[in-house]
Amino acid sequence: MSALASEVYNARxxxxxxLAATIAHEVKQPLSGMITNADAGLRWLDRSxxxxxxxxxxxxxxxxxGHRAAxxxxxxxxxxxxxxxxxxxxxxxxxxxxxxxxxxxxxxxxRIMVEAEPNEQLPQVIGDPIQLQQVLLNLIxxxxxxxxxxxxxRVLRVRSEVHDTGSVIVSVADTGTGIASxxxxxxxxxxxxxxxGGMGMGLSICRSIIExxxxxxxxxxxxxxxxxxxxMLLADGATSAVASLRRATRRRxx
Numbered sequence: 001m002s003a004l005a006s007e008v009y010n011a012r013x014x015x016x017x018x019l020a021a022t023i024a025h026e027v028k029q030p031l032s033g034m035i036t037n038a039d040a041g042l043r044w045l046d047r048s049x050x051x052x053x054x055x056x057x058x059x060x061x062x063x064x065x066g067h068r069a070a071x072x073x074x075x076x077x078x079x080x081x082x083x084x085x086x087x088x089x090x091x092x093x094x095x096x097x098x099x100x101x102x103x104x105x106x107x108x109x110x111r112i113m114v115e116a117e118p119n120e121q122l123p124q125v126i127g128d129p130i131q132l133q134q135v136l137l138n139l140i141x142x143x144x145x146x147x148x149x150x151x152x153x154r155v156l157r158v159r160s161e162v163h164d165t166g167s168v169i170v171s172v173a174d175t176g177t178g179i180a181s182x183x184x185x186x187x188x189x190x191x192x193x194x195x196x197g198g199m200g201m202g203l204s205i206c207r208s209i210i211e212x213x214x215x216x217x218x219x220x221x222x223x224x225x226x227x228x229x230x231x232m233l234l235a236d237g238a239t240s241a242v243a244s245l246r247r248a249t250r251r252r253x254x
Contacts, residue, residue, distance in 0.1 A: 029137060030069040036105065037061045068102075086128045089236050092160050092168050093118040095129060099136040100158065103144065107156065110148045117159040123235035125168055127213050132233075135206045135217075139172040139229045142202065146176025146227065166235050167215075173228035178221060187219055206231075 041058030044051040100107075100114060107114060140156065147154040157173040179187060188207045210217040210231045217231040 027069050027073065029141065030065040033065040033102070034062050034069075037065065086130070087126050088129070089124045089126055090129050090132075092122055092125060092132075092170060092233070093120070095133050095136055096158055096160060096170065099133055099140055102137060103140055106141075106144055110144055110154065112144060112147055112154040112156050115155060115157040117157065119160045119162060122160055122162060122168055123166065123237075125213075125233045126236050127233065128209075131209045132213070135209050135231065136170070136172070138202045138206050142229075143172055143174035143176060143227070146178075147174050148176075150177050163232060168233045168235060169230055170233075171228055171230045173222045173226060175222065175226040178225060179219065179227050181221075184219060184221075188217070 037058040041055045041062070044054040044058065096116065096118060100116060136158075140158070143156055147156070153175055155175045157171070159171045159173070161169050161171075163169050188203050207217045210233070213233055215231055215233040217229065219227060219229050222228040
């Protein structure tokens with residue numbers, strides 16, 4: 001095999017591995033939720049006096065997680081296809097509330113206090129709600145894992161605000177173990193991970209999603225401890241303007 005052919009083969013192999021790792025990583029969350037809720041439902045039914053209301057609630061959550069797993073797969077395929085057909089005008093505060101609801105049990109189990117600071121003056125943004133929710137869930141889950149690995153106060157702070165430019169900024173801050181300074185620049189690299197057993201795809205996927213929405217994702221140390229991730233999204237009108245400019249640029253003759 002020639003050097004060029006070998007490079008092409010390795011690139012295809014990496015793409016295939018990346019896609020497989022991406023799907024496995026993102027589907028793992030709803031599948032774990034389904035297992036947790038199934039166990040809870042069985043416990044409610046196994047009582048001397050079964051609690052049917054709680055069992056029903058667990059089953060409803062399993063159905064919701066099943067739909068979310070299917071939506072995640074469709075969303076990942078859309079990333080590779082660069083499909084923008086599912087984008088709509090949405091409220092980031094609603095996405096934050098939904099994401100926190102989905103991880104509520106995990107937050108309670110890990111004894112993590114949540115400080116949600118939504119800004120009611122936020123403009124709408126244009127985006128794929130499933131993809132953006134996956135970004136939030138990934139960042140929140142990473143924060144939970146980081147705080148579960150240490151003693152002391154465990155506080156998750158999720159904040160939304162309006163930037164000076166009119167863009168929307170979402171921040172997910174934790175009081176966990178933090179990220180070493182030498183790893184901050186590498187944390188978004190594909191296949192790089194600080195987790196034992198991690199696949200190093202989650203943050204890379206998150207950045208791809210945000211950048212595909214004409215936004216930006218970055219990380220910084222939290223004060224006095226932990227990590228804070230920020231991502232910025234253009235407001236509805238600004239997003240449309242950027243898209244129009246890009247279309248005009250593509251049509252412009254060389």
